[in-house]
Amino acid sequence: MSRLRVGVVGTGFIAGRHLAALAGFDDVEVVAVADAVPARAEEAAARSGARPHPDGIALLETEELDAVWLCVPPFAHGPLEAAAIARGLPFFVEKPLGPDLATAEAIGAEVAAAGLTTAVGYHWRHLGLVHRAQELLRDRPVQLVTGAWLDRTPGAPWWSRRAASGGQVVEQTTHLFDLARLLAGEVDTVAAVERAAPEGDVPAASTTLLTFASGAVGSISSARVLGRRHSVGLELVTEGLAVQVTERGLADHELRVSGADGEETTGSAEDPIAVEDREFLDVLLGAAPGVRVPYAEGLRSHILACAADRAGREGRPVRLGG
Amino acid sequence: MTTRIGLVGAGFIAGRHLDALTSIEGVTVAGIADPRADRAEVLAARAGAAAYAHWADLLDVERLDALWVCVPPHAHGEVETAAVERRLPLFVEKPLATDLATAEALADRIDATGLLTAVGYHWRYLDTLEMARELLAGAPARMVLGTWLDRAPRVDWWARQDGSGGQTVEQATHLFDVARVLVGEVEGGWATGSRSPDGPGDILDVCTAALRFESGAVGSFSTSCLLPRAHRIGVELVAPGLGLWLTEHRLVVTDADGERTIDRDVDPFEAEDRAFVAAVRGEGHDVRTPYREALRTHRLAVAVATAAADGGTVQL
Numbered sequence: 347m348s349r350l351r352v353g354v355v356g357t358g359f360i361a362g363r364h365l366a367a368l369a370g371f372d373d374v375e376v377v378a379v380a381d382a383v384p385a386r387a388e389e390a391a392a393r394s395g396a397r398p399h400p401d402g403i404a405l406l407e408t409e410e411l412d413a414v415w416l417c418v419p420p421f422a423h424g425p426l427e428a429a430a431i432a433r434g435l436p437f438f439v440e441k442p443l444g445p446d447l448a449t450a451e452a453i454g455a456e457v458a459a460a461g462l463t464t465a466v467g468y469h470w471r472h473l474g475l476v477h478r479a480q481e482l483l484r485d486r487p488v489q490l491v492t493g494a495w496l497d498r499t500p501g502a503p504w505w506s507r508r509a510a511s512g513g514q515v516v517e518q519t520t521h522l523f524d525l526a527r528l529l530a531g532e533v534d535t536v537a538a539v540e541r542a543a544p545e546g547d548v549p550a551a552s553t554t555l556l557t558f559a560s561g562a563v564g565s566i567s568s569a570r571v572l573g574r575r576h577s578v579g580l581e582l583v584t585e586g587l588a589v590q591v592t593e594r595g596l597a598d599h600e601l602r603v604s605g606a607d608g609e610e611t612t613g614s615a616e617d618p619i620a621v622e623d624r625e626f627l628d629v630l631l632g633a634a635p636g637v638r639v640p641y642a643e644g645l646r647s648h649i650l651a652c653a654a655d656r657a658g659r660e661g662r663p664v665r666l667g668g
Numbered sequence: 669m670t671t672r673i674g675l676v677g678a679g680f681i682a683g684r685h686l687d688a689l690t691s692i693e694g695v696t697v698a699g700i701a702d703p704r705a706d707r708a709e710v711l712a713a714r715a716g717a718a719a720y721a722h723w724a725d726l727l728d729v730e731r732l733d734a735l736w737v738c739v740p741p742h743a744h745g746e747v748e749t750a751a752v753e754r755r756l757p758l759f760v761e762k763p764l765a766t767d768l769a770t771a772e773a774l775a776d777r778i779d780a781t782g783l784l785t786a787v788g789y790h791w792r793y794l795d796t797l798e799m800a801r802e803l804l805a806g807a808p809a810r811m812v813l814g815t816w817l818d819r820a821p822r823v824d825w826w827a828r829q830d831g832s833g834g835q836t837v838e839q840a841t842h843l844f845d846v847a848r849v850l851v852g853e854v855e856g857g858w859a860t861g862s863r864s865p866d867g868p869g870d871i872l873d874v875c876t877a878a879l880r881f882e883s884g885a886v887g888s889f890s891t892s893c894l895l896p897r898a899h900r901i902g903v904e905l906v907a908p909g910l911g912l913w914l915t916e917h918r919l920v921v922t923d924a925d926g927e928r929t930i931d932r933d934v935d936p937f938e939a940e941d942r943a944f945v946a947a948v949r950g951e952g953h954d955v956r957t958p959y960r961e962a963l964r965t966h967r968l969a970v971a972v973a974t975a976a977a978d979g980g981t982v983q984l
Contacts (some may be wrong), residue, residue, distance in 0.1 A: 489862060490874035492890045494813060496906055537858040539878045539886040551811035551906060553888040555858050555878040557979060563860045563878040565888040569811050569906045573924055576911045581816060581900075583874065583892045585866065588899050595816050606896045663858070 349479035350630060352548050353378035355402035355426055356417035357390040358502075358552065360440055360619075363596060364415050365394055367620035374627055374664070380405040382457040402426045412628055420445040420501070420517060423512040427453045436463040438626050439641070443648045445512040454645045464479030464642025465626045465637040468524045470593070472625065475601035478612070479529060479582070479589050482603060488530040490557065493522040493580035499546070499570040506546025513548045514646050516648070519568045523581050524639075524647035525591065526566065529582055532559045533650055535665050538658035540604060543570070556653040566654070590663045670696045674730055675724040675955050676747050677738035678702035678711045681788070683737050686715055688941040695945055701726040723747045732756060733982065734948045740825045741766045741832045745774065752777045757784040757948045759941070760959065763841050764966045766833035771937060775963045786944045786955045787962035789845045793939035796919035796932045800905065801850055803921065808905035811852045812881075814843030814889040817899040820868045824968055827869025827893070834871040836861075836973040837966070840891045844972070845957070845965040846903045846914065852857055852883045861976035863968045868893065889972065915981055 352368065354361055354376055355601035368376050380399040382388035390399035399405040402422075406414065406429045416426050416439040423444040430437040431453070443450035443466065457464055469478055491541065495518050504510035509516045515538075527533065533556050540552035551569040566580075579592030590602040597617040604611045650666065657664040671694055675682055678700050689695050701720040702708035702946040712719035721728040725733075726748055734757040737747055744765040751758045752774070764771035764787065776786055791797055816839050825831030846853075859878035861872035873894050879887040902915035911922040919930045946952025957965075968984065975982040 395930065399822065482957060485727070487864070489894060490817075490892050492815065492876070492888075494904075496911065523921055535800050537878060539857055539880045540887045541884050551886050553811070553813075553878040553886050555860060555876060557890075561862045561864075563862055563874055565878060565890050567811060567813055567888050568888075569808050571906060571908045572911055573909045576906075576922060581817075583894060585894050588817060588895055604895065604899050618786050665729075 349375040350412040350627060351377045352384060352413045352415060352569045353376055353380070353405050353411050353628065354415040354417060356404060357381040357386045358417065361390070361415070361417035363619045364417060366621060367617065367623045369394065371624065371627060373631070376411045376436045377411070379407050394436060403429055406430060406433060406435065408640065413437060413626070416440065419504050419510070420512050421504060424449040424453065428456065431456045431460050431462055433490050434460065434462065437466065437629060438465045438623070440467040441644065441648070442512050442651070443514050443644060445510060445516065447649065447652045449621045450645055450648050454641055457641045463623065463629060464641040466639045466641060467622065468639045468644055468647060469596070469622050470521055470591070471528060471616040471638045472621040473599055473614065474616055475591060475599050475614050476525065476528070478601060479591055482587065483529055483582060483584060483588055486587060487560060488562050488582045488584050489564060491530050491566070491580065493524050493526065493564070493566040493592050494568070495519040495522060495578050496569045496572055496576040497575050498531065498572050506548050508547045511548065512652070513655050514568045515552060515658070516651045519566060520647060520651040521567050525580050526556065526564060527647055527650060530558050530560065530562050530564065533557065533666055534559050535663050536650070536657045537561060537663040538654055540658035549658065551657045552576040556656065565600065569611050670694050671733045671948060671983045672696050672698040672731060673733040673738055674698060674726050675711070675738060676726065676735060678704065678707040679738065680905040682736070682738035683711060684937050685941060686711055690715055691938065692942055692945055698732060699726045699730040702717065711726045724750065727754065729752070734759065737761060739776050740823070741838055742825060742830060745770045748774050749777065752781055752783055755781060755783060758959070759786045759787045759789040759944050762962065763833055763837050763969065764835065765809040766830060766961060768967060768970045770781070771963055777984060778959050784881070784947055785959040786940065786947070787957045787959055787974050788940060789842065789957040789962060789965065790847050790936035790940045791842055791916065792849060792956040793934060793936040793943070794916070794978055795934045796820050796930055796931050797846065797849065798916060799834050799919055799930060800914050803910060803912065804850055804907055807910045807952070808883065808908045809885050809905045811906040812847045812851050813904040813970045814840065814847060814887065815844060815900045815902060816891045817895055818893055818901060819895050819897050820893040827871055829871050832871065833970070834973050835891045836976065837969045840889060841965060841969040844968045846970070847887060848965055849906060850883050851885050851887065854879045854887070854982070855882050856880055856984060858980070859972045859975035859982050860979040861944060871978060875973070877976065877982065879982060958965045
């Protein structure tokens with residue numbers, strides 16, 4: 347049976363995780379890799395047995411592919427997705443969908459019009475622990491959501507520039523906003539406060555207040571001033587039960603359930619990157635009906651994160667559109 | 669010479685103070701007043717004190733050097749006023765009242781007399797809080813996250829807005845006080861809350877606030893009384909290269925050297941009572957929260973609770 351031929355644009359940290367995951371599947375072959383830095387493209391290509399390209403557009407124009415993974419910095423989104431759509435090429439795209447709303451909304455419209463198969467890298471949704479959390483909360487309306495992403499400032503120079511990365515809320519904490527939508531429903535309004543940093547214009551810290559359509563309320567905070575990742579997670583409170591999901595690493599998660607009978611903690615070393623990649627491949631193969639996070643769904647979380655960021659910048663509440 | 673103390677209220681917190689006071693040398697708890705005669709008598713028996721049904725009788729009959737007011741939030745006001753009229757040094761449990769006006773009127777009365785007062789924000793006596801303050805002196809907090817996820821106390825007044833002032837005013841006030849000590853004054857922000865029809869009483873079940881501090885720091889404070897037991901109660905502070913998690917029992921420090929936990933070495937209830945007794949005796953000056961200072965914390969808690977009721981801005 348012939349293998350699916352895929353390309354990967356980008357060779358940074360998350361691209362490396364996807365390459366490693368894809369290498370573990372025997373029904374897919376990474377045939378092409380692209381990076382603006384030739385040495386990085388060549389090194390990743392050599393490791394994968396793929397052809398190197400100096401940029402994603404060149405890769406898309408010259409390769410015969412069944413799908414492409416887009417793992418580029420936030421500011422590089424737009425032209426690659428458009429090129430993939432023009433070719434009718436299914437794509438897996440990493441969050442954030444862009445540094446702001448405009449690019450992502452435009453691409454979202456094109457994806458919808460083309461009816462293209464897509465997936466977004468909100469990998470928490472692929473964790474067994476998160477599915478367990480969903481089950482626990484199924485008939486118990488969430489009343490309060492509290493979350494925090496307390497971390498160091500990533501080293502990439504573009505990250506600290508809000509225009510390039512979207513800022514911490516859009517680039518990182520978006521995972522917690524996505525999880526909050528999954529477990530507590532859609533958000534009506536956000537308000538935010540932020541504290542400027544001495545270097546870069548991404549805030550040192552910020553807190554977003556959320557009011558959910560269900561009546562639930564929440565608070566999701568972000569900080570980038572610590573020496574290393576300190577705490578990343580979301581807690582949901584409902585009548586008689588508290589459920590918390592935390593991430594210490596991409597393959598290191600924990601679910602803590604506190605109820606009338608006491609507290610139970612479950613750890614997981616599951617690799618959600620491999621799970622989401624497998625899901626996308628299965629959809630391409632016709633072996634699965636759909637992905638958990640198609641572009642349109644990922645876009646809703648991106649819209650929420652962008653609204654939270656804007657609320658902080660502008661200093662006033664933002665209503666999410668209907 | 670003994671220091672004679674009167675206790676108004678014979679509920680849970682009065683019992684804590686009784687234990688602390690009876691362990692201090694030279695202190696006699698002379699009388700305990702509570703409209704529930706059985707409770708007054710139980711505590712009085714423990715202390716060798718006289719039991720009274722009404723605090724007015726306690727004040728009239730007993731010669732006292734100081735009064736501890738441990739009444740439910742809705743019952744503050746009259747007893748403090750009577751104590752101020754008698755120039756009787758006052759230890760008042762938080763919250764100062766269910767509302768702001770009662771507390772403001774009392775603060776004015778107290779200031780007019782120069783009366784010695786203290787309020788039960790006992791976290792201020794934690795040695796671990798002092799450690800946190802020292803660590804933050806080198807790396808000022810950029811963010812504070814206060815959390816009080818608990819069950820609703822089983823006393824009948826707690827879940828009623830007119831009984832307690834709600835969870836923010838009655839409980840989370842401790843978190844605001846700690847934040848004021850460690851991060852500074854709040855200038856504004858937003859708060860929102862909600863309650864379900866099945867929730868206890870008529871208070872908000874959950875409340876959350878996003879606040880701006882004058883220092884530029886930001887804060888998030890979240891409360892819930894929906895859980896079966898005390899689940900998470902504490903203050904997280906985020907500073908450059910430093911993470912702190914402070915609870916009533918320990919401080920967890922995370923910095924370049926890794927993570928370490930320091931258990932408290934002080935019983936803060938005992939410490940605050942000792943400090944006030946010493947002040948009453950003229951022997952000490954370690955009252956950390958006089959009434960006027962406590963009013964600032966109470967004002968913040970009330971402002972957050974008021975904003976949360978309508979889902980609006982916190983006005984200070």
